[in-house]
Amino acid sequence: MTNTNDILPPGTIGRRRAAALPEQPPQLWKNVKPKKAYNAVIVGGGGHGLSTAYYLAKNHGLTNIAVLEKGWLAGGNTARNTTIIRSNYLWDESAAIYEHSLKLWETLEEDLGYEMFFSQRGVLTLAHSVSDVRSKKRNFYANALNAIDSEWLTPEEVKKLVPIINISPDVRYPVHGATYQPRGGIAKHDWVAWGYAKAASDLGVDIIQGCEVTGFDIHNNKVQGVHTSLGTIAAGKVGLVGAGHSSLLANFAGFSIPIQSRPLQALVSPLLEQVLNTVVMSGAVHVYVSQAHKGELVMGAGTDAFNSYAQRGGFHVIEHQLAAALELFPIFSRAQVLRTWGGIVDIAPDASPIIGTTPVENLFINCGWGTGGFKATPGSGWVMAYTIAHGAPHELNRPFALDRFVTGHLIDEHGAAGVAH
Amino acid sequence: MLNIPCPHCGLRNETEFHYGAEAGVAYPDPNTLTDSEWAKYLHIRANPKGWLAERWVHFAGCGRWFNLWRNTITHEIGPVYLPFTTQPKMPGNTVQEGPGK
Ligand SMILES: Cc1cc2nc3c(=O)[nH]c(=O)nc-3n(C[C@H](O)[C@H](O)[C@H](O)COP(=O)(O)OP(=O)(O)OC[C@H]3O[C@@H](n4cnc5c(N)ncnc54)[C@H](O)[C@@H]3O)c2cc1C
Ligand SMILES: [Zn+2]
Numbered sequence: 001m002t003n004t005n006d007i008l009p010p011g012t013i014g015r016r017r018a019a020a021l022p023e024q025p026p027q028l029w030k031n032v033k034p035k036k037a038y039n040a041v042i043v044g045g046g047g048h049g050l051s052t053a054y055y056l057a058k059n060h061g062l063t064n065i066a067v068l069e070k071g072w073l074a075g076g077n078t079a080r081n082t083t084i085i086r087s088n089y090l091w092d093e094s095a096a097i098y099e100h101s102l103k104l105w106e107t108l109e110e111d112l113g114y115e116m117f118f119s120q121r122g123v124l125t126l127a128h129s130v131s132d133v134r135s136k137k138r139n140f141y142a143n144a145l146n147a148i149d150s151e152w153l154t155p156e157e158v159k160k161l162v163p164i165i166n167i168s169p170d171v172r173y174p175v176h177g178a179t180y181q182p183r184g185g186i187a188k189h190d191w192v193a194w195g196y197a198k199a200a201s202d203l204g205v206d207i208i209q210g211c212e213v214t215g216f217d218i219h220n221n222k223v224q225g226v227h228t229s230l231g232t233i234a235a236g237k238v239g240l241v242g243a244g245h246s247s248l249l250a251n252f253a254g255f256s257i258p259i260q261s262r263p264l265q266a267l268v269s270p271l272l273e274q275v276l277n278t279v280v281m282s283g284a285v286h287v288y289v290s291q292a293h294k295g296e297l298v299m300g301a302g303t304d305a306f307n308s309y310a311q312r313g314g315f316h317v318i319e320h321q322l323a324a325a326l327e328l329f330p331i332f333s334r335a336q337v338l339r340t341w342g343g344i345v346d347i348a349p350d351a352s353p354i355i356g357t358t359p360v361e362n363l364f365i366n367c368g369w370g371t372g373g374f375k376a377t378p379g380s381g382w383v384m385a386y387t388i389a390h391g392a393p394h395e396l397n398r399p400f401a402l403d404r405f406v407t408g409h410l411i412d413e414h415g416a417a418g419v420a421h
Numbered sequence: 422m423l424n425i426p427c428p429h430c431g432l433r434n435e436t437e438f439h440y441g442a443e444a445g446v447a448y449p450d451p452n453t454l455t456d457s458e459w460a461k462y463l464h465i466r467a468n469p470k471g472w473l474a475e476r477w478v479h480f481a482g483c484g485r486w487f488n489l490w491r492n493t494i495t496h497e498i499g500p501v502y503l504p505f506t507t508q509p510k511m512p513g514n515t516v517q518e519g520p521g522k
Contacts, residue, residue: 245470247468248468248469248470256461256465257465258464258465258466259468260442260466260468261468261493305435305438305439305440306423306440306475306491306493307442307468307473307475307493308493308494308496309470309493309494310493310494310495310496314422314423314435315422316422316434316435316436349463349464405460405463405464406456406457406459406460407456
């Protein structure tokens with residue numbers, strides 16, 4: 001293997017940081033063969049599926065359960081995302097569920113007994129025009145009403161917080177101000193999945209990788225089990241937590257959901273000296289950037305335009321987000337792109353999740369987190385576990401029911417957020 | 422980046438087009454519609470893993486809408502056809518309806 005230090009500009013730290021990560025135990029979860037039957041089966045071993053299993057076991061005492069993952073744990077969007085965590089959403093329903101999630105994050109490492117590099121370094125959301133300022137201020141006031149920490153910063157205050165940002169008025173999209181959520185931040189995504197997997201496994205949950213669900217055993221409109229690549233498994237209850245593959249799973253069970261699957265890309269630079277100590281998002285120039293613990297700059301933007309299951313997107317999308325990043329951070333012009341990748345995100349018409357019951361009895365669904373569900377990993381699993389255990393939604397996820405597309409009670413974060421991460 | 426064959430202008434870069442999702446969704450009769458039929462028309466679009474008949478508009482060229490088959494796993498583009506004409510046959514397999522249906 002070539003030493004990444006060789007291609008880095010002077011002053012970069014290279015691998016020395018990586019060595020500072022804590023040792024992993026030899027085994028985090030038990031690899032087991034599926035049993036013939038479970039009280040509940042969770043389809044999808046991403047962060048949300050694993051957290052669902054953990055809270056089912058921990059909060060509801062359901063331990064005869066399994067998580068079935070077609071690939072490997074966190075091989076979907078969980079370990080492909082840019083890990084931005086915040087709760088400063090516009091609508092009350094969103095603010096409530098994301099804030100619940102953020103509160104869970106705040107004690108998660110102790111709860112799971114596992115380090116995840118959860119870092120509340122703050123999230124800055126820039127405004128670049130008069131109308132942008134208006135809508136961000138509206139968001140800021142809405143957050144205040146929901147008792148969510150949020151501040152309004154002038155361009156000078158932005159500069160104080162992030163000295164490398166360009167706030168000069170003569171760029172194409174000058175910075176006019178920003179909202180700031182100090183409690184927002186980032187975490188180490190694969191470790192989040194591993195932490196939940198370890199804690200769930202310790203409570204007796206079976207975690208089964210390489211097990212693809214290909215259909216359901218449904219009698220009298222009641223689910224009784226799942227067909228998988230490892231045979232049929234009986235299940236009293238089934239939770240679908242398949243992110244980008246959710247509409248396929250729903251079709252397997254005989255119903256349709258309003259989800260479109262799109263590629264979302266991200267990229268990293270090589271490991272650099274720490275220059276950015278908060279998360280910066282901009283919907284108008286369309287990029288978001290943070291610097292991970294080891295030192296790589298992590299960037300992302302919007303989805304590719306079309307439906308896809310290919311886990312890759314077009315380079316023009318990457319070029320566009322890099323152009324945006326350079327306008328905001330001229331010093332990044334010397335950094336290289338080390339790696340780009342894509343995940344398949346599940347987009348609902350209102351860019352809000354769908355969590356709750358389905359037309360099939362004992363079959364529950366949790367999807368539609370789209371480009372912004374990593375931050376919800378704890379909260380999503382928490383409400384999904386409640387919903388599965390009680391057969392009915394918790395107050396926090398009731399508004400996110402599938403039937404809102406019939407009643408018209410959409411939770412339109414698309415229009416509200418611009419950038420939905 | 423996709424290279425998209427506009428039936429009017431020829432092969433062009435994806436950046437000249439906007440996407441229109443599933444092709445051929447018929448407008449329902451508003452007089453006889455239930456709420457859930459209306460919801461289906463408004464919000465549900467095919468999302469198969471494999472071949473999908475979809476709409477594109479060549480906004481930076483001729484400005485016209487057209488349809489094509491595209492594979493959502495390989496991004497391969499199949500037959501291209503104009504709106505309100507007969508849809509060509511799906512070029513291959515697709516995972517859309519599960520075995521249960
Ligand atoms: C590039 C990128 C950047 C992002 N940035 C952010 C961000 O900064 N902040 C944020 O909050 N969110 C972000 N997101 C969104 C976030 O990653 C997702 O919303 C979230 O990870 C989805 O939940 P999950 O973790 O359970 O999904 P996944 O990890 O995708 O889990 C779903 C799992 O289901 C499995 N599965 C599917 N079908 C089957 C089947 N038939 N049988 C068995 N298993 C199956 C899949 O293999 C997969 O492992 C980003 C996403 C991407 C792709
Ligand atoms: Zn054209």
